[in-house]
Amino acid sequence: xxxxxxxxxxxxxxxxxxxxxxxxxxxxxxxxxxxxxxxxxxxxxxxxxxxxxxxxxxxxxxxxxxxxxxxxxxxxxxxxxxxxxxxxxxxxxxxxxxxxxxxxxxxxxxxxxxx
Numbered sequence: 020x021x022x023x024x025x026x027x028x029x030x031x032x033x034x035x036x037x038x039x040x041x042x043x044x045x046x047x048x049x050x051x052x053x054x055x056x057x058x059x060x061x062x063x064x065x066x067x068x069x070x071x072x073x074x075x076x077x078x079x080x081x082x083x084x085x086x087x088x089x090x091x092x093x094x095x096x097x098x099x100x101x102x103x104x105x106x107x108x109x110x111x112x113x114x115x116x117x118x119x120x121x122x123x124x125x126x127x128x129x130x131x132x133x134x
Contacts, residue, residue, distance in 0.1 A: 057083075
């Protein structure tokens, strides 16, 4: 039994060493920077007319996907997991995003038919 406990304890220590306080603060400042950029775009660039809304929306989506990656990878610890577990989560999310895009496109088709 002591061998099993040692193996489990070693695995926990390895996992704990991957997320140090420095790494957590680095990820925090990356997320803060992305959020700051989003706020600058939303509260200053778009209202003043420097960036049109149809360009700002895709930029928001890309920045939000970057934030989602950092949150899932570091704070949910998927970056440190095996590839099988990561794929078990990522692949269904990609299918859900695809479904949302298809349904959005289909809804525009139905709206055009009603008009």
